Amino acid sequence: MSDAAFRELQRMFASLVASTAAAPNLADVLADHAFDLFEANIDAQTAHLPTLACAKGCPSCCALRVTATAPEIFLLARYIRQIDERMSATALGSLARRVKLANRATRGLSEAERMTRRQPCPFVVRGGCVIHPVRPLACRGHASFDRRACAQAMAGRDVEVPVSAPHIALRSLVQDALRAALDAAGLASDLYELNHGLALALDDPEGERAWRNGEDSLASARIAPSTAAQTDQVLWSRAAGHEATARDEA
Numbered sequence: 001m002s003d004a005a006f007r008e009l010q011r012m013f014a015s016l017v018a019s020t021a022a023a024p025n026l027a028d029v030l031a032d033h034a035f036d037l038f039e040a041n042i043d044a045q046t047a048h049l050p051t052l053a054c055a056k057g058c059p060s061c062c063a064l065r066v067t068a069t070a071p072e073i074f075l076l077a078r079y080i081r082q083i084d085e086r087m088s089a090t091a092l093g094s095l096a097r098r099v100k101l102a103n104r105a106t107r108g109l110s111e112a113e114r115m116t117r118r119q120p121c122p123f124v125v126r127g128g129c130v131i132h133p134v135r136p137l138a139c140r141g142h143a144s145f146d147r148r149a150c151a152q153a154m155a156g157r158d159v160e161v162p163v164s165a166p167h168i169a170l171r172s173l174v175q176d177a178l179r180a181a182l183d184a185a186g187l188a189s190d191l192y193e194l195n196h197g198l199a200l201a202l203d204d205p206e207g208e209r210a211w212r213n214g215e216d217s218l219a220s221a222r223i224a225p226s227t228a229a230q231t232d233q234v235l236w237s238r239a240a241g242h243e244a245t246a247r248d249e250a
C-alpha cells in the first residue's frame with residue numbers, strides 16, 4: 001500500500017479531528033472510522049488468499065498482548081460501561097472487573113512472560129470475544145490460516161504460523177494514519193497496553209476529556225517502541241507462509 005494511500009487516510013482522519021474538534025464523541029468518531037476503513041478494505045486486499053482459519057470459538061491468540069490507540073480505548077471503555085449497566089446480574093459478571101483482574105495479572109510482564117503465563121484476554125467468554133464489534137485494530141489485523149499451528153504456538157511449541165500479511169499491513173496503515181493525525185492535532189498518539197489502558201479509562205471518567213484537551217491521561221499504560229518490538233519478535237518468529245513478509249508494531 002502506497003504513501004499516497006497513507007497520506008489520503010491521514011487527511012481523512014485530520015479532517016475528522018478538525019470537524020469534531022473537542023466534542024465529547026471525538027474518540028468514538030475516530031475509532032469507528034478506523035474500524036470502518038479496515039473492514040471496508042480487507043476483503044479486497046485478501047481476495048487472492050486462502051480462507052482464514054480464524055472463526056468464532058477460537059481464542060488461541062487472545063493471550064497475546066494487545067495494544068491500542070487512545071480513541072480505541074475510550075470507545076471500548078464506554079462500550080464496557082454500557083454492557084455492565086445492562087447485564088449487571090449475569091453469569092458474565094462485570095466486564096470492568098474482568099479488566100481490572102486481567103490488568104493485575106499482566107501489568108509489567110514482557111511479551112515472553114505473557115506467552116508463558118497465557119493469561120487470556122478479559123473479553124474471552126466461552127471461546128468468543130464479547131466485545132467483538134469494537135475490538136481493537138490490533139485484533140482485526142492478526143489473522144491466521146492454520147488454527148492448529150496457532151494453538152501449538154500458544155502452547156509453547158516451536159511451530160510456524162501462517163499469518164496474513166495484508167491484515168497486518170492494512171492494520172498498520174490505518175493505525176499509523178490515525179496516529180499521525182492525532183499527533184498533528186496535538187493529541188496523545190501513542191500505543192497503550194489494552195488491559196492497563198482500559199483499567200485507567202474505566203477508573204477515571206474524566207480521563208477522556210483530559211485526552212481531548214491534549215493531556216496523555218493513559219500515559220502510564222504507554223507501550224515503548226522497544227517493548228512493542230518484543231511482540232513483533234514473538235509473532236514473527238512464529239509466522240510463515242502467505243505473504244508473511246511485512247513487519248510492524250503489534
Ligand code: SF4
Pocket residue numbers: 059061062063066121122123124128129130131132135136139
Ligand atoms: S479483544 Fe477480543 S479479539 Fe482481541 S484479544 Fe481480546 S478476546 Fe481476542
